[in-house]
Amino acid sequence: MGTTQLESVPEPKYWHLRTVLSEALDSEFAVGEILPNERDLAARFGVARATLRQALEQLELEGRLQRRRGVGTTVAPPRVGVAVGASGQAWPGTGDDGWKAVDSTLGVPSAAVVRILETGAEEPVHTVRRSRVSHGQTVAAELLHIPAASVPDLSAIDAPTGATRARAVLRELQRLTLEGQDRAVELGSANTDDAKELDRLPGAPVLVVTTRFFAAGRAAAVSVATYRADTCRLTFGDSGNVEIHEGPESRAS
Amino acid sequence: MGTTQLESVPEPKYWHLRTVLSEALDSEFAVGEILPNERDLAARFGVARATLRQALEQLELEGRLQRRRGVGTTVAPPRVGVAVGASGQAWPGTGDDGWKAVDSTLGVPSAAVVRILETGAEEPVHTVRRSRVSHGQTVAAELLHIPAASVPDLSAIDAPTGATRARAVLRELQRLTLEGQDRAVELGSANTDDAKELDRLPGAPVLVVTTRFFAAGRAAAVSVATYRADTCRLTFGDSGNVEIHEGPESRAS
DNA sequence: TAGTGGTCTAGACCACGGG
DNA sequence: CCGTGGTCTAGACCACTAT
Numbered sequence: 001m002g003t004t005q006l007e008s009v010p011e012p013k014y015w016h017l018r019t020v021l022s023e024a025l026d027s028e029f030a031v032g033e034i035l036p037n038e039r040d041l042a043a044r045f046g047v048a049r050a051t052l053r054q055a056l057e058q059l060e061l062e063g064r065l066q067r068r069r070g071v072g073t074t075v076a077p078p079r080v081g082v083a084v085g086a087s088g089q090a091w092p093g094t095g096d097d098g099w100k101a102v103d104s105t106l107g108v109p110s111a112a113v114v115r116i117l118e119t120g121a122e123e124p125v126h127t128v129r130r131s132r133v134s135h136g137q138t139v140a141a142e143l144l145h146i147p148a149a150s151v152p153d154l155s156a157i158d159a160p161t162g163a164t165r166a167r168a169v170l171r172e173l174q175r176l177t178l179e180g181q182d183r184a185v186e187l188g189s190a191n192t193d194d195a196k197e198l199d200r201l202p203g204a205p206v207l208v209v210t211t212r213f214f215a216a217g218r219a220a221a222v223s224v225a226t227y228r229a230d231t232c233r234l235t236f237g238d239s240g241n242v243e244i245h246e247g248p249e250s251r252a253s
Numbered sequence: 254m255g256t257t258q259l260e261s262v263p264e265p266k267y268w269h270l271r272t273v274l275s276e277a278l279d280s281e282f283a284v285g286e287i288l289p290n291e292r293d294l295a296a297r298f299g300v301a302r303a304t305l306r307q308a309l310e311q312l313e314l315e316g317r318l319q320r321r322r323g324v325g326t327t328v329a330p331p332r333v334g335v336a337v338g339a340s341g342q343a344w345p346g347t348g349d350d351g352w353k354a355v356d357s358t359l360g361v362p363s364a365a366v367v368r369i370l371e372t373g374a375e376e377p378v379h380t381v382r383r384s385r386v387s388h389g390q391t392v393a394a395e396l397l398h399i400p401a402a403s404v405p406d407l408s409a410i411d412a413p414t415g416a417t418r419a420r421a422v423l424r425e426l427q428r429l430t431l432e433g434q435d436r437a438v439e440l441g442s443a444n445t446d447d448a449k450e451l452d453r454l455p456g457a458p459v460l461v462v463t464t465r466f467f468a469a470g471r472a473a474a475v476s477v478a479t480y481r482a483d484t485c486r487l488t489f490g491d492s493g494n495v496e497i498h499e500g501p502e503s504r505a506s
Numbered sequence: 507t508a509g510t511g512g513t514c515t516a517g518a519c520c521a522c523g524g525g
Numbered sequence: 526c527c528g529t530g531g532t533c534t535a536g537a538c539c540a541c542t543a544t
Contacts, residue, residue: 011445011455012455012531012532012533013532013533014532014533015455015456018456037509037510037511038510038511039510047533047534048533048534048535048536049534049535049536050532050533050534050535051532051533051534053511053512054532054533056511058442058456061440061442061458062440062441062442063439063440067510067511067512068510068511068541068542069510069511069512069540069541069542070509070510070511070540070541070542070543071509071510071511071541071542071543072509072510072511073510073511079439081437085489180490181490182488182489182490183488183489183490184334184486184487184488184489185438185460185486185487185489186316186332186460186482186485186486186487187314187315187316187440187458187460187482187483188315189311189314189315192264201512202264202265202268203268203271203311205314205440205458207438207439207440207460229439229440230440232439233437233438233439234437234438234439235435235436235437236338236435236436236437236438236489237433237434237435237436265512265513265514266513266514267513267514290528290529290530291529291530292529300514300515301514301515301516301517302515302516302517303513303514303515303516304513304514304515306530306531307513307514309530320529320530320531321522321523321529321530322521322522322523322529322530322531323521323522323523323524323528323529323530324522324523324524324528324529324530325528325529325530326529326530454531
């Protein structure tokens with residue numbers, strides 16, 4: 001990594017710095033390697049720590065760096081390809097897709113979910129919490145909303161509590177005939193719960209995947225899954241693990 | 254919008270502020286309305302401007318606000334649903350899908366693209382630039398890479414320059430039989446070119462959609478499209494315009 | 507306890523957009 | 526020109542992790 005220069009250019013310092021650091025990461029650092037701490041780096045480039053941090057934030061957003069309080073800044077591995085809705089349509093909880101049911105509650109969900117489900121404002125809904133592990137890391141947290149009317153035969157005996165109850169709800173759901181699904185992806189920021197689950201700070205960028213499952217002519221379930229945007233590349237179709245990388249922004253000017 | 258409080262809580266000020274502002278946006282502001290300027294807002298909440306800005310950045314990331322230098326901060330409309338790969342598989346440039354060819358060049362692309370295409374390091378590739386307009390706004394910028402070998406019959410006469418040339422390349426491409434495609438979505442940051450195209454600053458968050466088109470047993474084209482993450486919700490499947498909103502993070506604790 | 511990244515402050519100046 | 530958001534500084538203190 002260079003030394004101290006950083007000429008006056010009409011482009012912001014933090015952006016130039018980002019480019020310089022990005023090139024240094026390509027050529028001089030190995031995955032997992034620890035960078036000098038922020039105060040040293042800032043001094044080395046002759047900028048304030050806040051400016052240096054702006055550059056690091058960019059690189060973290062792009063999945064190039066990983067920062068952990070109390071530990072340091074390390075070079076991140078290439079993003080993990082995570083298959084989303086691979087090979088046709090199926091109910092959640094079918095097969096070993098990396099999802100793990102955590103627990104389940106019954107109640108009226110938020111207004112936003114009510115709107116997506118198009119249920120009544122008072123209609124009870126099962127909310128199943130799941131988390132998805134890939135390559136030994138939790139990459140996604142999900143809330144799966146299932147109107148109680150979708151699983152009428154669910155008995156209290158089958159579903160006592162926690163994960164057992166969650167699995168029972170999923171099992172009931174799978175008895176329905178899946179007629180279709182649609183899906184949307186957008187950028188969001190992790191709320192306190194998801195952040196904890198994903199081992200990030202609140203506000204961390206996440207890719208929010210909203211999937212609606214249709215049965216009997218209406219939405220029988222809605223999944224809202226938040227994926228760590230820094231470490232995940234969502235793949236659609238069957239080639240989930242093809243190595244595409246050097247990432248976005250590599251066509252930089 | 255409240256007044257001055259903001260008690261001591263174990264949660265960062267900017268995060269609390271984000272929540273307070275978010276609720277104010279829901280209840281007290283209309284889409285398009287201009288917020289007080291940053292200095293006033295910071296004073297009103299009794300925090301430094303930098304802290305206030307951290308909260309605004311979060312809200313902008315979530316698509317709730319729109320900030321423009323020299324103008325002000327306005328309440329953003331709900332994200333636009335943008336259909337990606339709707340209704341089966343087709344070559345790019347087929348039909349009126351909102352994409353507009355801008356120009357085309359011929360040369361060896363970046364190493365990353367060479368790796369995705371699995372072309373030789375020296376093989377010439379057409380790079381078509383397109384932009385996508387939705388609801389009167391440019392929502393995406395794309396580079397479409399097509400190995401010259403994929404369109405061998407392209408004549409120089411058909412393709413003199415600029416947009417005309419770009420359309421000629423696409424026309425040739427469409428003569429091939431599309432055998433399949435796969436797609437990935439990840440978070441990136443806009444480079445200088447894309448930022449200009451999207452009317453954002455460099456580094457603005459974008460959703461990068463990478464699509465590979467297969468013909469004759471190999472990748473005949475690769476599209477790298479960057480969508481404005483603040484204004485777009487990418488939809489898959491056929492229900493592109495269903496109104497899902499109040500957005501991610503509305504299930505906040 | 508020492509060292510890391512995370513938060514926060516109170517300023518300054520710059521770049522852009524619209525009168 | 527003025528007002529806006531964007532950049533940058535030089536500090537301070539806090540929260541967390543490893544030792």
